[in-house]
Amino acid sequence: AIDVGQGDSWLVRDGTGLSLLIDGGGSDPRYSSFDVGSRITVPYLQRRALARVHGVINTHPHLDHIGGLLTVVETIPVKVVVDNGNPGNAPAAWRLRQGATRWGAQPLTVSPGQRVQIRTQKSTVTVWRPAPEGTVNDNDLSLVTKIQSGPWSFLLTGDLERAGIEALLNTSGVDLSADVLQIPH
Numbered sequence: 001a002i003d004v005g006q007g008d009s010w011l012v013r014d015g016t017g018l019s020l021l022i023d024g025g026g027s028d029p030r031y032s033s034f035d036v037g038s039r040i041t042v043p044y045l046q047r048r049a050l051a052r053v054h055g056v057i058n059t060h061p062h063l064d065h066i067g068g069l070l071t072v073v074e075t076i077p078v079k080v081v082v083d084n085g086n087p088g089n090a091p092a093a094w095r096l097r098q099g100a101t102r103w104g105a106q107p108l109t110v111s112p113g114q115r116v117q118i119r120t121q122k123s124t125v126t127v128w129r130p131a132p133e134g135t136v137n138d139n140d141l142s143l144v145t146k147i148q149s150g151p152w153s154f155l156l157t158g159d160l161e162r163a164g165i166e167a168l169l170n171t172s173g174v175d176l177s178a179d180v181l182q183i184p185h
Helices: 036-047 069-075 091-102 162-169
Strands: 010-013 019-022 053-057 078-083 106-109 115-119 123-128 144-149 152-156 180-182
Touching: 036 069, 053 069, 069 078, 069 091, 078 091, 091 106
Parallel strands: 019 053, 053 078, 078 106, 152 180
Antiparallel strands: 010 019, 115 123, 123 144, 144 152
16 A cells, blocks of 8 residues: 555465556645655555566546556556546546557456456456445445455455445455455545
8 A cells, every 4th residue: 555645556476477456546636736656656666676666557547546647657568557437527547548548558447337457477466446336426336455465365446335335245256254354535
């Protein structure tokens, strides 16, 4: 867990070379000129000698999750940028998708009910978007990530609220048990 102040940011490394960044923290530029990407997220990754990041996952387009990711994509080579396909009213979400393409990353959208899985010798990472019916709440459209690495498992839930949590609990075929749970809204 990266201390980005407002919001979330998680770096996943499993010792096989896999590196995933889930969210990047951030703040609304109307209230602060602090760029969490250039001041915290990128320096954190550089201190860990990451020459590239395999995947960047933006759980949802709120600035406290997406704000630092654009600087990451512009600064460090990234293979894939994953989002939920719902840019909401956040210009940063549009800029991240455009920046991903411009800087050579492949954009990947996870649709409602879809699951994407990454496997290494040590880990399985599953990303999916629970599909709450009829919600227009960006938080409830958050991507969920489960990381299983050896005996340890982590469940990262973005900012799901009631409808999203109910949809998550009704997800079939995914084991939701975890040693570490990131509590959503």
